[in-house]
Amino acid sequence: MLNQKIKLDQDIFSSDVKLKASRDGFGEGVLDAAAINKNIIVLGADLSYSVRLGGFMEKYPERFIHCGIAEQNMMGIAAGLSMSGKIPFVATHAIFTTTRNWDQIRLSVCLQNANVKICGSHAGLSNAPDGANALPLEDIATMRVLPNMVVINTIDSNQTQKAVVEISKHKGPVYLRFSKAETPLITTRETLFKIGKADVFIEGKDVTIISCGPIIYETLLAAKHLKAKYKIEAEVISSPTIKPLDEVTILQSVKKTKCVVTVEEHQINGGLGGAIAELLSDKNPLPLLRIGINDTFLESGKYEELKDKYGLSAHHIEDKVYKFLKNMEKI
Amino acid sequence: MPTSQKKEPVLDTEKLYQVANKLRQLVVDMLLEAGTGHTAGSLGTAEIFTALYFHTLNIDPQNPNMKNRDRFVLSNGHIVPIWYATLSHRGFFPEKELWTLRKINSKLQGHPVLGTVPGIENTSGSLGQGFSQAIGMALAAKMDKQNYRIYCMTGDGELDEGQVWEAAMFAPNKKLNNITWIIDRNNIQSDGNTEDVMPLENLKEKLESFNWFVIEIDGHNIAEIISAFNMAKTITQRPTAIIAHTIPGKGVKFMENDFRWHGIAPNSKEAKTALEELKTLKGKILYD
Incomplete structure (x- = not known):
């Protein structure tokens, strides 16, 4: 079932x-990345162990900067560092580094096209027990609207590791969004x-189903069930980069399937779904x-419980895709 | 550290006052031509910009990106007319470009944007941000073991921003003695006098309690300005803040100390009066 060319883990199901x-x-x-490039500097805002920077702090203490719980100043410091050739990685929880300092990201980073890497952990539903305040579900929208910004939401741990190295080679602002939750290793x-x-x-x-973030695993399960139960053949596209979108791959797929579903751990407004809606209305x-969070704030619970209550588990995706196709009389 | 060989000889104080007066005239002309812009702070900081660019900064207009140059960062970006006037007068770009301020297709944006004009070191215009950027530059200089200095100007109303205090806590903590923070203490902000809108006093004590070395000066006295810059260079374990007391609109009587001139430009009649006054002064303004 899995595309063999991509070399995914064969045991994911x-x-x-x-x-x-x-x-x-x-x-x-x-x-x-730090071993490859000595210009990489990491800035933390008192959540550095939480975003797994302990190893870096120990190995490169002179390249780690404690900024305290001060995300606005931290982003400005990063912009200033980048002007002298440093490659600053600003790493904290996504809820803090995209909301508290959006103005600094816009002006100090994006308007100057500063080479700053904004790394937001605990994205989507993954910080579930902490509740609504701690669940960033708007950050793809608020980051992708900024000129010069690249937006990435990785699907698993292996891909996140690779993405860090790749973004360190990219010149310009990047927002890297990733999860706290223990989720399946899909890539190898x-x-x-x-x-x-x-x-x-x-x-x-x-049908073309496009997804980003670890929720793609639920999407893959849904696609498997759709085939087994209804003989519906869904094409599942992993699009970890939300900006810029891989228009070629996506448009090629939708030309064949003629209908599209998006799945993400984000508000349905402005995120991956929004980006795809814009692409389709422009090009096809x-x-x-x-499929995402329906314009609401969430609550405390377990990650799996939130996914289930708010309609992002595999069986929800399966039902929603089935009804979508049925309404269009495609099945 | 090698210093630039191309740097012009330092002018004497008398000549520096004449430069400051010239910069004020350029500002009035620019704002008249633009029709909009921030007058009071631009006029009020003429001596500080003069001291920086015609005396203190190690810079080379022919090589604006010189690696070991001193960096000046403007955090209160709305007073950029005085920065443009200074850079042009110092030889960074032709004077005729000044008359394009705030116009379509101009390099001279209403607030500074990095990469548009030689000598502009940062983007600002959302208050509080340039200060953090400057501290980031100072940190990079320390990491690279470079001896160049960073000078950053903020407004005083700008100190209402929480980010400024985040940054004010950060710099002494990292022992960044290579940054000189100039606070344009002109006592006005957009809505009125600072002490009415959001009182800052006792500012010196506040900054000292954050472990800054603080110097208070008359921001129109060039000898005092230069002496403060020199003193800052001798401080070894902490950054220096210079509270520069200035008169907003300085040099033009009907603008001085009137907060309404914070965010507006003179019309042609007002500009004519202002220029007459500045030209009559011939650079000798109010130091006695």
Whole structure:
């Protein structure tokens, strides 16, 4: 079922699928990138162990900067560092580094096209027990609207590790969004990651489902069930880069399937679904179903419980895609 | 550290006052031509800009990106007319470009944008941000073991921003003695006098309690300004803040100390009066 060219983990549908938090991959990726480029500097806002920077802090104390709980100043410091050739990685929880300092990201980073990497952990529903305040569900929208910004939401720990190295080579602002939760390892050491590249994970002809972040795992499960139960062949595209979108891969797929679904751990407004809606209306208007959080704030609970209550578990995705196709009389 | 060989000889104080007066005239002309812009702070900081660019900064207009140059960062970006006037007069770009301020297709944006004009070191215009950027530059200089200095100007109303205090806590903590923070203490902000809108006093004590070395000066006295810059260079373990007491609108009587001139430009009649006054002064303004 899985596209063999992408070299995904072949055991992802087994019950003992390996789990790992993307933030762990982030911490490893920072060490990888730092070993390659001595200009990489990391700035923390009192959540540095939480975003797995302990290894970096120990190995490169002179390249780690404690900024305290002061995200606005931290972003300005990063912009200033970048002007002298440093590559600052600003790493904290996504809820703090995209909301508290959006103005600083806009002016000090994006307007100056500063080479700053904004790394937001605990994205989407992954910080579930902390409640509504701590769940960033608007950050893809608020980051992708900024000129010069690249926006990436990695799907697993391995990909996050690779993405850190890739963004360190990209010149200009990047927002890297990743998860706290222990989620399935979908990609392997052999899976390539390239900024702006989407991959067809499962080929199909009936509907294109595009997803980013670890919730793509639920999407893959849903696609498997759709095929087994209804013989619906969904094409599943992983699009970790939300900006710039891989228009070629996406438009090629929708030309075949003629309808689209997006799945993300984000508000349905302005995120991946919004980006795809814009692309389709510009290039190839087609029916689109956006699956995400329906314009509401969430609450405390377990990650799995929130996914289930708010309609992002595999069985919800499966039902919604089925109804979407049924309404269009495609099945 | 090698210093620039191309740097012009330092002018004597008398000549520096004449430069400051010239910069004020350029500002009035620019704002008249633009029709909009911030007059009071631009006029009030003429001596400080003069002392920086015609005396203190190690810079080279022919090589604006010289690696070991001193950096000046403007955090209160709305007073950029005086920065443009200074850079042009110092030889960074032709004077005729000044008359394009705030116009379509101009390099001279209403607030500074990095990369548009030689000598502009930062983007600002959302208050509080340039100060953090400057501290980031100072930190980079320390990391690279470079001896160049960073000078950053903020307004005083700008100190209402929480980010300024985040940054004010950060710099002494990192022992960044290579940054000189100039606070344009002109006592006005957009809505009125600072002490009415959001009182800052006792500012010196506040900054000292954050472990800044603080110097208070008459921001129109060039000898005092230069002496404060020199003193800052001798401080070894902490950054220096210079509270520069200035008169907003300085040099033009009907603008001085009137907060309404914070965010507006003179019309042609007002500009004519202002220029007459500045030209009559011939650079000798109010130091006795």
